[in-house]
Amino acid sequence: MADTEADGLTALLALQDEDVRAAQLRHQMRHLPEAAELAELEGRIARLDVELAGASAQREELAGRRDGLEHEAEEVGRRIEVIEQRAASGGSFRDQEAMASEIDSLRRRRRQLEDDELEAMEAIEPVESDLARLESSRAELVREADGCRKRLSEAAGVLQHELDVVQQRRGGLADAVPSALRAEYERLAPRLGGVAVARLVHNMCDGCRLQLPATEIDRIRHAPPGTIFHCDQCGRILVPSAPVAPREED
Numbered sequence: 386m387a388d389t390e391a392d393g394l395t396a397l398l399a400l401q402d403e404d405v406r407a408a409q410l411r412h413q414m415r416h417l418p419e420a421a422e423l424a425e426l427e428g429r430i431a432r433l434d435v436e437l438a439g440a441s442a443q444r445e446e447l448a449g450r451r452d453g454l455e456h457e458a459e460e461v462g463r464r465i466e467v468i469e470q471r472a473a474s475g476g477s478f479r480d481q482e483a484m485a486s487e488i489d490s491l492r493r494r495r496r497q498l499e500d501d502e503l504e505a506m507e508a509i510e511p512v513e514s515d516l517a518r519l520e521s522s523r524a525e526l527v528r529e530a531d532g533c534r535k536r537l538s539e540a541a542g543v544l545q546h547e548l549d550v551v552q553q554r555r556g557g558l559a560d561a562v563p564s565a566l567r568a569e570y571e572r573l574a575p576r577l578g579g580v581a582v583a584r585l586v587h588n589m590c591d592g593c594r595l596q597l598p599a600t601e602i603d604r605i606r607h608a609p610p611g612t613i614f615h616c617d618q619c620g621r622i623l624v625p626s627a628p629v630a631p632r633e634e635d
């Protein structure tokens with residue numbers, strides 16, 4: 386095999402190493418643990434937001450009820466004042482009795498409203514403490530997510546940088562591979578899991594780990610320089626990395 390062909394095959398092997406490395410880097414970039422962590426944190430924030438919305442709606446409802454009761458108690462208070470003023474300005478005994486009875490009844494009504502208002506206010510307290518707890522959990526998660534996002538971007542940046550370096554090296558290697566050989570590699574690689582070139586080590590294809598038949602080894606040994614061989618078993622381009630070892634029976 387002529388030196389240039391051997392160089393071409395060596396360059397092709399190196400190019401394949403870069404492609405394999407690039408594929409690993411892309412895989413790592415798609416599966417960064419920080420991304421999974423961030424997704425988990427974002428999921429927890431989203432679930433907290435649902436809880437927060439529920440608690441917040443509950444607080445609004447209770448506050449509305451409290452305000453309504455307060456407003457109603459004030460109205461009753463104003464009615465009591467009006468009747469008290471009317472009673473103070475005189476009237477028959479029967480009228481006085483009727484007014485006193487109405488005032489009593491209105492006062493009872495006001496007490497009930499005030500009790501209900503107090504109950505609504507008390508009911509708000511646990512909801513407010515829930516809200517405070519949820520809000521502080523959310524703030525904590527948002528801080529964690531921000532930190533995670535930063536780490537994710539750093540990790541992705543490191544991998545991207547490595548990928549850029551790999552791509553640059555690959556570019557240099559591609560020029561050293563004869564175009565026909567490169568075309569063969571590009572055609573085979575997608576079908577062979579990205580590994581289209583294998584070394585022939587001690588009569589074994591290191592792509593599929595199978596021994597080549599003696600006849601094939603002979604053919605490789607006696608072939609004119611520049612011949613491209615494929616492994617019969619897996620179809621990979623074979624690169625004799627060491628002198629073809631003589632078989633024991635030879």
Ligand SMILES: [Zn+2]
Nearest residue numbers: 590593616619
């Ligand atoms: Zn093979």
